[in-house]
Each structure stands twice: as structure tokens, then as C-alpha cells.
Amino acid sequence: MIKNSARPRGRPRSFDEKQALEAATRVFRSKGYDGVTIDDLVAGMGVGRPSLYSVFGDKRTIFVRALRAYAEAKGALAAKALFSPPTVRDSIAGFLRNAVETATEEGSAPGCLLICVAPLVDDLEVRRFVLDAVAAATALVERRFRDAFDAGEVPSNFPLPARASQVLDLGRGLTMRAQLGTPRKVLLKDADQAADLVLLPPREKAVPDSQAGR
Amino acid sequence: MIKNSARPRGRPRSFDEKQALEAATRVFRSKGYDGVTIDDLVAGMGVGRPSLYSVFGDKRTIFVRALRAYAEAKGALAAKALFSPPTVRDSIAGFLRNAVETATEEGSAPGCLLICVAPLVDDLEVRRFVLDAVAAATALVERRFRDAFDAGEVPSNFPLPARASQVLDLGRGLTMRAQLGTPRKVLLKDADQAADLVLLPPREKAVPDSQAGR
């Protein structure tokens, strides 16, 4: 039972757990996973080595925790960008612009923890998490498309699942370009153009959805 | 047949330099850059440690050499895929399918040395090389679009540069998904759908009443 009014008990921590995790995220974003040493984390997070181990665990655990927090925060932003605007075009544009903004935010190295660095981590748990996150994001976009479909905003032959995964692919491409140093301004423009692209009506190939693709 | 009348001089090498470099590529593809140790390279390339250093140099140099060879080989394939087919749709589809095939080729871990691992390497030379390679690939696609434009294959308001970079972004997305384990079959289908997408005619935007659209 936790006594709410009382401070924990012994010597208070000199760091904020959440902030430290964010700092860890910055470190991993700038140096990848394997490129990061414990000393990098100690320096970047402002947490002493023993505290690091006792509070956060080893490097792998720190990464997983940082990744989870990151995905949660960014996922919420993405969902907001996706479901706030009234038109589907603005939703998709917002989603992609949000990805660009995340990938080019100041104070962190350009890139994305979830898209650029996590997929390279040789760890089963991380891999599963990334796969789930990607699936969730795709489902989110697809759902937004479905809403648009129901609202008659897109034509009846609009290939929802294909377009949804194309939105994700375009987002990944934008993010990778961000990491390579492409300026935010350029990427924001490209995000808008990408939104225009994925909302183009498909060629009239006729019949409903008995045959997808091609 | 080797014209050189004189075989090099002393003890012949027990490995083929080119094959060893390809083996190095496989090692880097499967473990990234920072995750690779010299022992990994020694084991994977079948080259003794001292030979490694004397013939290839240190890890960074090996990576750069592997990357250059890789980019040259894959770049040639991409150009071929892009400029062989008669229709621009098949060109773009071939380009993207080729990217998928490269990213899912057997015998190597899924992914792409140039797209997935090189951008994360914290090295100026590598970064420059990647940027140049991306620019070159984009220019290639744009040129193919331009050819199509000249042939009247795409409408006059077709936004060539935007579509070219979108093709690259989609390719990056497909490649990243390959690395995450998406099956080749799925990706090949998506590559085709992506080709269809980027060849859709843009919306006519010179229409008099511009209030209905967006």
C-alpha cells in the first residue's frame, strides 16, 4: 500500500524518471542501438551508473522502455493528427506532416526511434513491438479511410488497404529522408504532395472488390 | 583467363577478394554497422584477421568498400529495370519490384545495405555516399518520367519531380517492410500497386471554380 502523501522514504532521486527516459530516447536516436554505450546513457540521461541499473535495468531494457514511451507518445500525436481534421485529405496530410515534424524535431537527431533505429535491433521483443506498432498505425490510417469512405468522401472503388499501407510507406520514406538531413521545409511540402497522391481516385477498372490490385 | 603470365609472387591468397566483400555485405546487412565486430567479419568472410587488415583495412573501410560495390551492382540492376520496359508503368513497377527482390534476396538477411543500414552509420563519407546515391536514383526515376512525358505517356500536368521522389519514398517503405520480415510475395504485389498509384493522373487544378475542391 502506497502512502500517497508521504515522499518515498530514503534519499530522493536526483532525476525525473520520465525525463531521463526521454533523454535516453535522444541518445538512442542519435547513435542507434549498438552504437550507444552505458557511458553515453549515463552522460545523456544525467543518471549515475548504479541508479541506471537499479531503476531502468540494462541497456536492452532501457531501450525497450524508451521505445514503448516513445511509441505511445508519438502514436497519440499521430492519431490526433489523423482524426481531428474534417476532411480525409487534411487527415492524411496531417499524419504525414506529423511524421515529418517528429523526425525533424529540434533537440534530437533527425530520424525516428521506431522507424529508423528499432527495426535494426536484433531482439525478438523489439521486433515484435515494431511489427505491432506498424500494424496499429496502418490500421489507424485504414480506419480513417474507411470513415471517409462511409462519408462518401472517396470513390466507391477506392482501394482502402492498399492506400493505407502506401501512406505508411510514404511516411517511412519521408522519415528516412529526414534522418539523412533533408530539411523539414522540403519534407513538409512533400508530405502535402504525398497526401494529394494517395487520395487520387483510382483508375476505373470497374468491378467492386472481387479482385484487388492490378 | 588470366593474362598475367606471372602469378602474384608469394603464397597465394586463400580467398577471393570480391566474394569476401560480398560476404562482408551479408554480415553488415544482418547485424548493422555498429553491431558487427571484427570477429564477425573474420568468421563471415573466411579471411584471417591479419589478411583482413592488410587487404581491406579496418571496419569502416571494409564497410565503405562493401557499400560501394553493393551500390554499383544494385544501381545497375535498378537502371536496367527502369529503362528496359517499354511502358513507364512497367518501368516503375520493375524498379520497385527490383527493390523488393533485392531487399528479400535469399542468403542475406532481409533489408538493404544502402537504405536500411548505411544511413545510420555515423560517418561523413558514408553519409555523403548515401546522399549521392539517393540523388542519383531519384534523378534516374525522374529521367524515366521525363522520357514518358516526351512520349506523351503521361499527362502534361504530371508533376515529374514530386512523383519521382514519391517513387523513391515508396521504395524505401517497401524495403523497410522487407527488413521487418514482410514476405516477398506481399511486397511484390504492393510494388505493383505503388506503380499504379504514382502513375495516376493528377487532379486538374486549373478548373475555373476552385471553391468546391479543397
Add this chain to the structure above:
DNA sequence: TGAGTTCTGAACTGAATGATTAAAAATTCC
């Protein structure tokens, strides 16, 4: 065959790295 040349295998070294330990410091509870 023997001298000269180049490569290979194994051992070696210094530095970096991951992780732990022990004692000092800061705070709450009594």
C-alpha cells in the same frame, strides 16, 4: 634445390565496455 616473397594462423596488448560493489549522502519516521 634454395632464395625471395607473400599470405596464414595463433598469440598478444592496450583500451573500451558492461556490470557490480562498498561506502558516503540525503531523506523519512520515531
Add this chain to the structure above:
DNA sequence: GGAATTTTTAATCATTCAGTTCAGAACTCA
């Protein structure tokens, strides 16, 4: 104020790693 509790600072340990050295093996040339 003092005991109990928790964090922090500093030091330590074992391991791994990058890069080198050296003796010997494999080859060419004369």
C-alpha cells in the same frame, strides 16, 4: 536527535574488442 531506508559517488572487476606481432606455410623464380 537517531535509526532505518534509499540514492548517489567512486572505485573495481571481468570481458570483449580492435589492432599488431611473429613464426611458419605456400608459392615463384632462378
